[in-house]
Amino acid sequence: MRLRGRRLPKSRVLAAACALAIAGAVVPATQVVAQAGTTKDHGPKPTIVLVHGAWADASSWNPVISRLQHDGYIVVAPPNPLRGVDYDAQTLKNYLATIEGPIVLAGHSYGGVVITNAAAGNPHVKALVYDDAYIPAQGETVFQINAAQPGSCVTADPSTFLNLVQYPGAPQGDYDAYLKVAPNGAYRGFAECFANGVPRAQARLLAAGQRPFAVSAGSEPSGTPAWKTIPSWAVVGTADHGASPCVVDTLILDLDGSGGSEKTADGDEGLFGRVQGRCCGPV
Template sequence: MRIARRSTRSVGRFALLAATAAAGLSVVAVTVPGVAGAAPRHQARPTIVLEHGAFADASSWDGVVSRLQRDGYPVVAAANPLRGPATDAAYLRSVVEHIDGPVVLVGHSYGGTVISQAAAGLENKVKALVYIAAFLPDTGESSLGLTDKFPGSTLGQAIESVNYTLPDGGQGADVYIKPDKFHQQFAADVPADKARLMAAGQRPIAAAALQEKSTAAAWKTIPSWSLVTTQDRNIPAAAQRFMSARAHARTTEIDASHAVSVSHPGAVTRVVEQAARSLR
């Protein structure tokens, strides 16, 4: 009975098409996805993975996340352990490998060091790298070494180190920006009330992480974009320009502090979406 009903409908459709054609009217062919001859489906948008840097957390991307989601992009604002490039890159790599489809990796500040190492060997998945006021280290370079390569950073006068005991009895050290220095040092163009909240919730970075040398530079094989912050007191603009030029990154400059994802989320989003659109 089920087969008979299908046949009746099919006959009815063909009769209707024939009658329409006979009347001199045009017939529109309808294609169905998955059927031979069907129109190709639009490529899915890449997932944007955002990696924060030192003295921040994933909430520093909130303004960027909301804009990307509004524009239809899937987004992951990953947590950064801030223990060292090898450890942090391995963690981020595990996040990326569990995402279906293409990925655009975005790193802020020390997060640039992390994405450069995490994306190495993942060229089939990570299609673009975006550096936001970030480090683009080469193999054998450290974040601290690149900061000191050019004058202009005042971070050394604004931080404090706090020692802690490791499980094996050894000693480690975490680095914070002093709360009374945070606004001017890290987020000078962010409203004072917001900067105070950021200072209270800042994530420390292991002192050793800033001196640990990178073992890979994915920007050598993956297209990259860079947003240079010209009023940056953490990573001098000259250092950012040097690294961006060396990586042949498509570079934009903005008159902003190091906390550009908070103070200018629209500008950051535009650079990220430029990279994402290049995948189509």
Template sequence: MSHHRTRFLAVLGAVLAILLAAVTPAAASYPKGPKPTVVLVHGAWADGSSWSKVTSRLIDDGYQVRVPPNPLRNLTTDAATIRDFLSTLSGPIVLVGHSYGGAVITNAATGNPNVKALVYVDAFAPAAGEPIFPLAGADSALAVPPENVFDSVPYPGAPAGDVDLYLKHDTFVKSFASGMPRSQSEKLYPAQRPLTLSAGFTPSGTPAWTTIPSWYVLGTRDLIITPTAQNFMATRAHSAITRIPAGHLGLLTDPGPVTKVIEKATHTVR
């Protein structure tokens, strides 16, 4: 009896091992290699915490996630900062940018063979030679006299004529954070990180989207980068477009759909 019982337990253990291997998510989703590292790049008037809801979802789903700080000083040097950060990572990378962060990833990923996919979230996707501000769209809340939307603040060592740009209160809470409860946008406003004036007019370099497949989450209620402008850039980049009824901060108001697009992009990486 003892011999039969031992044999039965051995067989049962082998069957359970096969079943567990069959349902392991990593094995099912990524049979040819590890999951990519997802790198999230924030935009202007924000910081890495703007990705907090997306980050938590990705981590819960088993992804390695990194959210490096975007300096917001100059498109060329900001991209170099992110490019250097990417060089420290091994394995495949899915690079994601929100708003101005889209312009940064467009430049930072160029020539990096580890970046397998780009994801733009309400973001700039400039072509070579294009600065970002004119790409926001004719009806953008930013397309008005600068003194109406920005508080200009000097900073040490600034090139002649350059300043830090902070969004004015009403522009921030009504346009930048549209679609968000007013109580929440009021709490975000005081901690905004400025973008330099020169960063908004720095010509972009060779765009990574010409050689790397891309996805685009388009907020149909965005008042900062208009839906028309987003559609133009996404179509030009041959991005797979997902439209969501959200404003410019869809990564905070609608993190579920944003995360879903990012994960969809990761599943193309082999």
């Protein structure tokens, strides 16, 4: 089933996706649609864990955190080290182990790779939410996924869009990668690539405070995917230039097959959907 919705701020769409995931985590799947919008207490509210992606920090979640806290949820947004898939996932896995009770785990962009690996084997993680995120199968890498479909602004010659900086203890050939601020050839610049649609003043702040992403993290294969066993939702930004909608749609199609229902609501900034045990269907 497909529902067409009015344009919504992405923070509201993501909060709605988290709310639906929460409903799915605490009530039987057949009751989710009927009860997701109610205020009935179906048990302890889950802790919502938000994981940022490359070139960002936890403050990128602030609008979503505010909405969810207003609704009475405990929300945490731990730092993502951005050092590598295994390192970052193990860091998050250790953090999740300190949380008591049910968890809804959401990741943005590269954060989707991290939650895919960190949630595996944790019985407290009841739902995954992928926000414009990579949803890798076992063995897939971020660079491989980006190259498979058009639309991402970070697939050209790395020298055109990255500033590479040595860091202490780096494996041979690895660097910290920062996005260039100014346009360069086919690269449209930080504001158009990473911060597309964000006010220019805010884009300048994001560019100034970006956190580096280890180049090797983009080529490190993903492990056993948690979405195979944990109900998952996807939020797809139709104007995303990083993890492009074409890339995310293909991942969703490749992972479809659980037989769950689909719901989408689209706009200029996002849409959300769900199928039991996998991610949403074609958008």
